[in-house]
Amino acid sequence: xxxxxxxxxxxxxxxxxxxxxxxxxxxxxxxxxxxxxxxxxxxxxxxxxxxxxxxxxxxxxxxxxxxxxxxxxxxxxxxxxxxxxxxxxxxxxxxxxxxxxxxxxxxxxxxx
Amino acid sequence: xxxxxxxxxxxxxxxxxxxxxxxxxxxxxxxxxxxxxxxxxxxxxxxxxxxxxxxxxxxxxxxxxxxxxxxxxxxxxxxxxxxxxxxxxxxxxxxxxxxxxxxxxxxxxxx
Numbered sequence: 112x113x114x115x116x117x118x119x120x121x122x123x124x125x126x127x128x129x130x131x132x133x134x135x136x137x138x139x140x141x142x143x144x145x146x147x148x149x150x151x152x153x154x155x156x157x158x159x160x161x162x163x164x165x166x167x168x169x170x171x172x173x174x175x176x177x178x179x180x181x182x183x184x185x186x187x188x189x190x191x192x193x194x195x196x197x198x199x200x201x202x203x204x205x206x207x208x209x210x211x212x213x214x215x216x217x218x219x220x221x222x223x
Numbered sequence: 224x225x226x227x228x229x230x231x232x233x234x235x236x237x238x239x240x241x242x243x244x245x246x247x248x249x250x251x252x253x254x255x256x257x258x259x260x261x262x263x264x265x266x267x268x269x270x271x272x273x274x275x276x277x278x279x280x281x282x283x284x285x286x287x288x289x290x291x292x293x294x295x296x297x298x299x300x301x302x303x304x305x306x307x308x309x310x311x312x313x314x315x316x317x318x319x320x321x322x323x324x325x326x327x328x329x330x331x332x333x334x
Contacts, residue, residue, distance in 0.1 A: 115265075142320055154311065154324040167319060202265055209320055211256065211313070214265035 115215035117203050123221045129191040132218045135184055136205030144204040144211065145178055145188050160186065193222045226250065227314050229325035236302050237333055244297045244328045246312035253317030255295045257286050260309045260327070307332045
């Protein structure tokens with residue numbers, strides 16, 4: 112199994128541009144999580160899905176952030192427009208039994 | 224104040240030494256997770272504890288959850304350079320699948 116796959120691994124963009132982060136969960140997992148990690152705030156949950164349905168998006172910072180899960184094998188996190196304070200490492204994680212074992216390698220986002 | 228506190232923030236030890244990392248919650252835990260992270264990589268799941276007084280071991284790493292389910296410790300015996308990284312605890316307070324994470328403990332093991 113390839114594990115949780117995220118792309119791109121690194122993204123550098125300019126303020127105001129749209130950014131799309133992608134995640135492919137492990138096959139058969141019905142929970143998918145998006146986390147953001149910064150030095151100041153640590154690891155924070157943005158949103159999570161169960162069976163492709165968003166369950167809790169209370170961690171999404173503001174309307175500039177949106178996440179979708181059109182099917183069981185793909186999810187996107189979009190930032191539009193991006194701002195320098197969005198610079199962080201974004202992790203996707205998946206699980207099938209509430210025990211959060213599998214994280215992706217992360218996408219390091221830099222907004223100039 | 225932070226819901227979940229980890230200590231110390233960083234730790235430098237000589238290879239072969241034992242060490243302990245602590246994770247303290249302001250609320251009773253439903254479950255407590257331990258992860259290891261290397262720079263530029265994702266989190267690697269180590270252990271999950273749910274019962275008060277529970278103790279689990281994996282190779283030279285032992286994690287314990289206190290009886291009150293508000294504090295956990297991670298103990299490494301005879302540390303090796305391969306143990307170096309950032310150790311994070313994640314708290315499950317029940318009611319949902321959300322985890323709240325501590326800020327992490329950066330461990331350096333000098334050969």
